[in-house]
Amino acid sequence: MPKSAGTHETTPQLRKIICDNASAGKPLRDIADFTNIPLRTVQSIVLRGSKRGHNENAPRSGRPSKLDDRTLRHAKIHIYRDRRQPLTKITDLVNETIPSPVHPSTVRTGLNSYFGLSIHVAAKKPFINITQRKKRLNWAKKHRALTMVDWERVIWTDEASVEVGKESRQCLVWRRPGERYREECLVPTFKSGRQSLMIWGCISYGRRGPLVRIPSDRRKGVDYVQLVLSGPLWEFYVERFNEMGGAVVMEDGAPIHRSRAAQDFRDQNSMETLPHPPQSPDLNPIEHVWKRLKTMVNKRLTRSKNAEELWVALQEEWVKIDIEFINSLIESMPRRAQAVYEVQGKSTKY
Secondary structure (H helix, E strand, O other): OOOOOOOOOOOHHHHHHHHHHHHHHOHHHHHHHHHHHOOHHHHHHHHHHHHHHOOOOOOOOOOOOOHHHHHHHHHHHHHHHOOOOOOHHHHHHHOOOOOOOOHHHHHHHHHHHHHHHOOOOOOOOOOOHHHHHHHHHHHHHOOOOOOOOHHEEHHHHEEEEEEEOOOOOOOOOOOOOOOOOHHOOOHHHHOOOOOOEEEEEEEOOOEEEEEEEEEOOOOOOOHHHHHHHHHHHHHHHHHHHHHHOOEEEOOOOOOHHHHHHHHHHHHHHOOOEEOOOOOOHHHHOOOHHHHHHHHHHHHOOOOOOOOOHHHHHHHHOOOOHHHHHHHHHHHHHHHHHHHHHHOOOOOOOO
């Protein structure tokens, strides 16, 4: 049981193992090598253990904490009732139960030391109601047993919206005092009137599919069939079908995907599809591809000033997306399905 890397103090359990091995006659050098602890430290542990007759931590010096177990448990109960309560409110509740008030940092330290509770930025996830949760769970039950051979045949599709001039990441610049507003130290913004592009794309194992621009005036079911389904997607589907001996298209529940025109095309061409549960971006790996694509566009030295320049940038960066990155996302599908199953359809880390 080697000591964990980066720790400065051995645990009572580890000290007991060291003393037991020393009592059994095992050389201290061998014990030090096994536990990854310096020989002098092993010698000190054995010596202190024989003097004290136990391996527990010695009493610590310093002023005792103003917060006892009962007070901290009381604070934890209030936190679990509402995880969004500010630290100041929790501190006020604590100070009502103790004779001498404490600082919020004392409460924060106590909650972290006793229960591992600390304040973090809340993760943003789509809201999942009970009906959607059941659908996600049923999907996971049905598909978590699929093998990688099955997942490799899936063509993952999706639409994404990209806004002109929007900077989705924090930009840092080197500057001296007084240079804040120098041109080379600014992140320029443009009055684009919230102009944005709608794009469609697809990925499959080992392949990056086509990228299609969807005009703002052509976003109905019939348009989807003409621009995507009967053209780029169908061609990619046939290629994958011939390569893999079969192919399956995954489309989410967007209205244009559920339209009569789209359904008729799939039926007439016997296109096999993989159902996708609602509110489930964690079950479509292309979502991570969109995030990387937007980041790559934002990192370009020349910012897009209009929709046409943005479309050129998107096409140029799309072909640079690493195939290994795409494969790693698809390889995570068994874990994603299992994660949804384990949380009974609720949100996952994906």
